[in-house]
Amino acid sequence: MRIEAEHLTYIYGPGLPWEKRALDDVSLRIEEGEFVGLVGETGSGKSTLVQLLNGILRPTSGRVLLDGVDLTDRRKPIWKARLQVGLVFQFPESQLFAETVAEDIAFGPRNLGLSQQEVSKRVEESLLKVGLEPALFRQRSPFTLSGGEKRLVAIAGILAMWPRVLIVDEVTAGLDPRGKRDILTRIKLLHRNERATVIMISHDMDEIVSLVERVVVLKSGRICRQGQTTEVFSDEESLAGCGIRLPTIPQILSSLVKAGWRLPVSIFDVREAARLIAQEYHHGTV
Amino acid sequence: MALSDVVTLGQYIPGNSLLHRLDPRTKFLAAITLTILLFFVTKLTGYIFFLVLFLAVVTASGIPLRFLLRGLRPILFLILFTFIVQALFSQEGNVILQWGFLVIRDAGLWKAFFMSFRLTLLVLVTTLLTLVTSPIDLTDGLDRLFSFLHVLRIPVHEIAMMMTIALRFIPTLLDETDTIVKAQISRGAPLDRGNIFRRLRGFVAVLIPLFVSAFRRADELAQAMESRCYRGGEGRTRMRAMVLHWTDLWTALVALALGLVTLAFNWLAVP
Incomplete structure (x- = not known):
């Protein structure tokens, strides 16, 4: 799925004492099957940008096109189009709520109105995709899992909706090295085997260079630099100007x-x- | 829009206005005075004077009026409900409009107007207090103000502390709700579409994670407090001692005088 962002501007709390221009005229194009890294200092607008890309926030101005369909068009019911962009929020394990892992993963597919059979098929399949053995995890309570496992279940919950684009926001934050490695491996496989378009936000540049093909660097709500990973990370000075270290x-x-x-x-x-x-x-x- | 943009109660906007600098005890007493006053005022002139007084205070606080008014949105329904009930079911005065069994009388309409006015101002005064007083100041102020109740074995400090914590966590929990709502909508939760029953069912997916995290937060906070040897108010000293300044005295006197003037306006004026 091709994503086009055109002149996106987003202002938090317009007219309030803490009004903040989180994004300022950002235009971006991401092609089908790309693996893009989104980096920048804290508060540079990364999370806002991805929330605009999946339509959960509406831009103050500008538009987002998914395969040419305008996500910001108020006249059309866009909720289904929007679900094609699966967004894994920061600390996604905080959204787990059901009694069993299977039930929780089934939440998304059920909301899509799929049959019971299709739902359970997708639950199994998503567990396998994130590397959790269905027989071992299906009936467990999500609250008894380890931090890394919880996060994998939360990701499975998004994958079960068969998104055509997967966006992960600091998906390894707060995990132990093993949990980190597991999750990154899974995301890499998803990209390679399913040709999924993946956008990854991260503060860990080592993580970024080991995975992504193209990098977009944000600074204070604007695109500071973008290009092939090797190219962007070969210019230390301009990178430092964007607040990013090698x-x-x-x-x-x-x-x-x-x-x-x-x-x-x-x-x-x-x-x-x-x-x-x-x-x-x-x-x-x- | 973020939830914290809608609910303004319990938020604090740092600033350096006269209102911000006043002693929390003065502010608290002034707010109480205004609130009590609100229930004594019964005539139009009194209300007008009260409104002018309140607007002057808001101007002095430097808080944008627009922002303060946002705080009314969550209780708009309650205000409207009060208005309609009062307008429709009052039995006094002359009939000015009749439509089937619905009767609107002039006295009822007045009453409806005043009741909603009272309710509105009540919320605005309270909101303004929390907007110009940091939660820490507010608790310390209440703690000191009511410390005399200690002789009655009322745990004043503990109650004040619980109140601050509750206030302090309103914005945090709102932000958290916001995130969880977004996350569940991203999983297709029918929170922003479909009929009311569908939406309510979707809310289970928001409430459970919210409770889980609220309990976790409470637990962490308790641990953090205990690890700093917090054990209630006994023998606790303060980093910032509260001192009443001349401005506080003046404010109190002015507040008292204005209160009396409002009452005078109310009683002397023609209805």
């Missing part, structure tokens, strides 16, 4: 370059970086 490996490489080593900066793979550093150490000019 991922760990490019940071190390960049420090070495400043110390006189001759190395490329935009390498994100540990092994590759280690090989280059070793090569330079043995044969280089240092």
Whole structure:
């Protein structure tokens, strides 16, 4: 599904003492099957932007087109179109409410008016997609799960609606390393196997470079930089101007370059970086 | 629109106006005076004077009137309901409109108007108090003001503390409700469409997570307080001692005088 955002502006509390222009004339185009990273400092408008993309917020001005259908058109009932964009909110486990995991995941599909049979099929399938064994988890209470498992169940609840775009907002925040790895692996597989369009918000640049193809950097409600991941993360200075630091490996490489080593900066793979550093150490000019 | 834009009660807007700087005790007593006054006023001139007085206070607070009025939206229904009941079921005065069994009398209409006016102002005065007083100040003020009840073995400090916590968490819980509502709508919850029964059913999906998180928050807060050795008001000293200034005395005197003037306006004037 192609997403086009045209001149999106969003103002919180217009006319109030704390009026805030969260987004300011943002235009963006995301093609079918892309994996896009959305980064920026806290308060740069990332979460507002994705809530506009799934129609839960209406822009103050501008519009959002999903495959050419205007999501901001007040005259049309858009709730079904909107559900094609699955948004996993920050700390999505706080939305779990049903008595069993299966019931909770079934909430979305039921709201779509699907048959009981179709609903249970989707519950099984979504559990498998997030890597939870249905037989083990189906009947458990969501409140007895670990933090990482809860979050996977919450994601399954979104996947069960078969969204054509998946948006995840700081999906690994507050999880242990293993929980993080599990979730990122699942999202990567979803993108690769189902050709799902994925938009990922994250503060962890290492996470971003290990997954996404294209990055959009927001600063104070405007697009500060965008482009291919390797390209955006090779320019330390302009990135710093957007309030973003390099991922760990490019940071190390960049420090070495400043110390006189001759190395490329935009390498994100540990092994590759280690090989280059070793090569330079043995044969280089240092 | 976020819920916290709609419900203004319990929110605090920091500022540096005269009202913000007053001692919380003065503000609290002034608000009480205004409220009591509201029930003594019965004539049109009295109401007009009261309204002018209130608007002057609002101007002095620097809070936009528009924002204050937003606070009425949640109770708009109640105000309308009061108005309609009073207008329709009053048995006094002359009939001015009759339509089937519905009878509207002039005295009833007056009464309806005054009752809704009272209700409106009551909410506005209370809202204004919380808008210009930080929750901490408000509790400290109440705590001190009613500390004499301690001799009657009434746990004044504990009650004041509970009240602040409740006030403090209104905006937090509203924001949280907002997020959960959004999350469930994103899962197709019929909260913003369909008939009332469908919508109500959808609300279970909001209420349960909200309760779970409210309990979790309460638990965390209790732990945080205990880990700082909080054990009620006994032997507790304050970081910021409250001192009454001359402005407080003047405000109290002016409030008292204006109260008397309002009553005078009310009694002296023609109905």
